[in-house]
Amino acid sequence: MSKELSKTYNPEENEKKIYRKWEKSGFFNPNKLKLKKNSKPYTITIPPPNVTGELHMGHAMNAFIQDALIRWKRMQGYKTLWLPGTDHAGIATQNVVEKNLKKQGLTRHKLGKKKLLKEIWVWKDKYGNLILEQLKRLGCSCDWSRTAFTMDPDYQKAVKAAFLHFYNKGWIYQGKRVVNWCPRCQTSLSDLELEHKEEKSHLWYIKYPLVKPIGTKKHITVATTRPETMLGDTAVAVHPNDKRYKKFIGQKVILPLTNREIPIIADSILDPEFGTGALKVTPAHSMIDAEIAEKHNLPAIQVISDKGRMTKKAGHKFASLTVLDAREKVIKELKKKKLLEKTKDYTHQIPRCYRCDSAIEPLISPQWFLKMDNLANQAIKAVKSNKIKFHPKRWEKVYFDWLKNIKDWCISRQIWWGHQLPIWQCQNKKTEYFASDKTPKECSVCNKCKPEQIEDVLDTWFSSALWPFATLGWPKQTKDLKEFYPTNTLSTARDIINLWVARMIFSSTELIEKTPFQDVIIHATIFAKNGQKMSKSLGTGVDPLDLIEQYGSDATRFGMLYQALINQDILFSEENILMGKKFANKVWNASRFALMQINKEKIKIPDNPNWKKTTKADKKILKQLNITTKKLDSYLETFQFGKATHLLYDFFWHDFCDKYIESAKKQDNAQTKQILAYVLLNSLKLLHPFMPFVTESIYQQLPFKEKEFLMIENWPK
RNA sequence: GGGCAAGUAACUCAGCGGCUAGAGUACUGCGUUUACAUCGCAGGAGUCACAGGUUCGAAUCCUGUCUUGCCCACCA
Numbered sequence: 001m002s003k004e005l006s007k008t009y010n011p012e013e014n015e016k017k018i019y020r021k022w023e024k025s026g027f028f029n030p031n032k033l034k035l036k037k038n039s040k041p042y043t044i045t046i047p048p049p050n051v052t053g054e055l056h057m058g059h060a061m062n063a064f065i066q067d068a069l070i071r072w073k074r075m076q077g078y079k080t081l082w083l084p085g086t087d088h089a090g091i092a093t094q095n096v097v098e099k100n101l102k103k104q105g106l107t108r109h110k111l112g113k114k115k116l117l118k119e120i121w122v123w124k125d126k127y128g129n130l131i132l133e134q135l136k137r138l139g140c141s142c143d144w145s146r147t148a149f150t151m152d153p154d155y156q157k158a159v160k161a162a163f164l165h166f167y168n169k170g171w172i173y174q175g176k177r178v179v180n181w182c183p184r185c186q187t188s189l190s191d192l193e194l195e196h197k198e199e200k201s202h203l204w205y206i207k208y209p210l211v212k213p214i215g216t217k218k219h220i221t222v223a224t225t226r227p228e229t230m231l232g233d234t235a236v237a238v239h240p241n242d243k244r245y246k247k248f249i250g251q252k253v254i255l256p257l258t259n260r261e262i263p264i265i266a267d268s269i270l271d272p273e274f275g276t277g278a279l280k281v282t283p284a285h286s287m288i289d290a291e292i293a294e295k296h297n298l299p300a301i302q303v304i305s306d307k308g309r310m311t312k313k314a315g316h317k318f319a320s321l322t323v324l325d326a327r328e329k330v331i332k333e334l335k336k337k338k339l340l341e342k343t344k345d346y347t348h349q350i351p352r353c354y355r356c357d358s359a360i361e362p363l364i365s366p367q368w369f370l371k372m373d374n375l376a377n378q379a380i381k382a383v384k385s386n387k388i389k390f391h392p393k394r395w396e397k398v399y400f401d402w403l404k405n406i407k408d409w410c411i412s413r414q415i416w417w418g419h420q421l422p423i424w425q426c427q428n429k430k431t432e433y434f435a436s437d438k439t440p441k442e443c444s445v446c447n448k449c450k451p452e453q454i455e456d457v458l459d460t461w462f463s464s465a466l467w468p469f470a471t472l473g474w475p476k477q478t479k480d481l482k483e484f485y486p487t488n489t490l491s492t493a494r495d496i497i498n499l500w501v502a503r504m505i506f507s508s509t510e511l512i513e514k515t516p517f518q519d520v521i522i523h524a525t526i527f528a529k530n531g532q533k534m535s536k537s538l539g540t541g542v543d544p545l546d547l548i549e550q551y552g553s554d555a556t557r558f559g560m561l562y563q564a565l566i567n568q569d570i571l572f573s574e575e576n577i578l579m580g581k582k583f584a585n586k587v588w589n590a591s592r593f594a595l596m597q598i599n600k601e602k603i604k605i606p607d608n609p610n611w612k613k614t615t616k617a618d619k620k621i622l623k624q625l626n627i628t629t630k631k632l633d634s635y636l637e638t639f640q641f642g643k644a645t646h647l648l649y650d651f652f653w654h655d656f657c658d659k660y661i662e663s664a665k666k667q668d669n670a671q672t673k674q675i676l677a678y679v680l681l682n683s684l685k686l687l688h689p690f691m692p693f694v695t696e697s698i699y700q701q702l703p704f705k706e707k708e709f710l711m712i713e714n715w716p717k
Numbered sequence: 718g719g720g721c722a723a724g725u726a727a728c729u730c731a732g733c734g735g736c737u738a739g740a741g742u743a744c745u746g747c748g749u750u751u752a753c754a755u756c757g758c759a760g761g762a763g764u765c766a767c768a769g770g771u772u773c774g775a776a777u778c779c780u781g782u783c784u785u786g787c788c789c790a791c792c793a
Binding site for chain 1: 719720721722723728729730731740741742743750751752753755756757785786787788789790791792793
């Protein structure tokens with residue numbers, strides 16, 4: 001009863017209670033909604049957080065956006081499904097568990113594969129759903145009965161089905177290529193899994209003596225940032241039009257420290273401006289060098305191992321040294337031989353593992369690739385044709401730029417946690433493989449041996465790419481898939497536009513021949529107030545759950561969405577959350593006042609009111625309510641959450657509280673109270689997607705109408 | 718090297734051709750009027766990064782410059 005309403009709004013008390021009621025009601029589940037006959041579905045699948053994860057501000061922002069949308073649509077009468085779940089997040093999760101084991105003095109190799117996987121599953125069960133619990137504190141109205149995980153048994157079937165589809169099309173192949181190798185994680189990585197960091201280093205100028213001197217020239221000088229790789233050089237390359245080197249082309253040099261003879265070749269890929277214009281070619285340890293080597297048919301000599309140490313092929317002096325030690329030694333030796341011409345300071349971007357920050361070692365190694373040309377075109381088409389729209393539109397450029405210059409996707413990883421490739425190796429002919437989604441009874445290569453499945457697992461994004469449809473049951477033609485697919489809206493962060501969004505799009509167009517969603521919202525990234533990335537170690541990180549504890553969930557949501565304008569960055573300021581808290585309190589108190597009036601007189605609110613004899617103030621507020629409703633819809637249709645919250649704030653605080661409530665105090669007649677109640681009820685509806693808890697909690701106090709939940713009330717028109 | 722975005726009050730941001738450039742926070746003063754001091758009223762606070770240009774009129778459009786952040790890229 002209203003008498004019991006406290007003078008100030010107490011979120012802590014209300015929020016947990018209300019959430020429990022919602023869950024109990026079952027209305028998060030679309031099948032339990034009471035709907036009109038022809039109601040259309042509206043589906044969002046959540047970007048599945050990693051099972052390593054804790055909720056950060058980006059998650060919170062995204063969750064608020066999705067929940068606001070789904071609540072709005074639910075009230076509009078759609079059959080709404082917001083499907084939650086988590087991602088096994090291959091390398092990321094394995095690394096976290098390995099780190100944990102390290103504390104106990106264990107490594108994955110000591111433990112072995114079976115035990116490590118067991119450990120990871122234990123970890124997943126313990127912490128994996130933590131983030132989903134946290135989403136409940138944010139008020140997310142997900143259908144928890146459909147919670148999915150990217151390694152569920154059904155999901156595994158989807159992954160195999162997708163893989164076999166690509167395989168049978170001939171798009172999956174094995175290749176020996178230079179890949180990004182993380183010596184710590186002991187696996188290959190895709191280009192998107194790298195982080196480039198600036199590093200101060202040197203450019204070393206090394207003299208390679210000519211076999212036959214040309215005039216006074218006794219050597220050719222190459223410039224390199226990685227002198228240790230010279231031990232694996234198989235050529236020196238110059239630009240064909242470079243006048244300085246024309247007569248060198250076709251000659252040979254003696255590779256210092258190894259005394260191998262290697263040719264001087266010409267390739268137009270070179271930049272004559274860089275260094276000396278002559279490039280040492282190390283096909284086993286550089287992508288560009290491998291490309292040159294392929295054209296010129298040069299051999300590759302692997303001098304660095306997958307552990308990041310020099311191999312025997314580097315020569316006995318260097319074998320088993322770390323890369324950095326080898327570098328030092330090479331330079332020392334060169335100096336001794338007077339073959340080091342000079343050293344220059346040089347700053348460059350070096351690639352690092354996005355999960356463990358180790359320096360990446362380009363390494364030649366056998367890997368599995370997915371051909372991208374056809375798939376990339378499908379992805380381009382889906383957006384060019386406007387079947388999928390990005391909001392804001394500018395992000396389409398990022399998407400197109402990547403797809404236009406795409407390379408084949410290296411999908412194999414040498415870790416243990418993930419979906420093992422359904423590829424089997426013939427034990428008689430070890431270079432022969434075949435694919436099968438079940439353990440094969442016999443070898444389809446030799447028909448004799450017992451084939452073995454290869455150890456590699458899939459890039460974690462291969463399975464994430466199937467998320468919107470695998471969670472609904474694909475490849476089975478389930479009821480859910482028929483009803484809720486394609487989904488409507490995807491909301492996510494800009495850093496996974498290519499890593500994830502693009503791959504979902506082509507996976508869907510290829511496997512299901514439908515685009516997976518219509519609208520892609522790329523929400524602003526949240527930075528600390530100083531403009532830097534939020535970081536725990538720098539103490540600039542903000543935990544959304546701390547905010548919720550301090551200000552309440554509604555306040556946090558409202559304050560954050562208030563900042564969600566079309567910008568691409570948000571410098572987080574807590575003042576906005578404070579504003580949200582004050583606003584929640586204002587809503588609470590305006591309602592408290594209205595309730596006092598209404599309760600006295602047992603007011604009923606007509607659904608389609610036909611007011612008699614309205615005053616100027618009455619007319620004004622009713623008109624403003626109408627305008628606000630229409631504007632709000634138009635903002636939400638274009639995903640402008642910031643504008644929506646600004647609008648509601650101004651309407652409720654200034655038009656309704658400051659003006660109308662004040663004049664209502666003076667008017668004091670039965671109809672005024674009805675109007676007061678009517679405007680309040682409709683305001684609560686409009687506010688609900690942005691402040692679900694406090695609005696629901698007030699709604700539960702309203703003395704009129706048969707009612708269940710504000711969550712499923714009719715959206716005002 | 719290429720791209721994107723941003724520079725407006727002390728802070729975080731609106732405004733994007735025409736009202737004395739606005740909001741929240743912070744600040745100052747005054748307020749116990751049947752919701753709310755998490756409030757109300759009033760107030761101070763800004764060469765709208767800089768320089769040119771278009772226009773009757775520019776924070777807003779164009780050109781250039783500077784500063785900052787982010788992304789992409791095989792310059793060894």
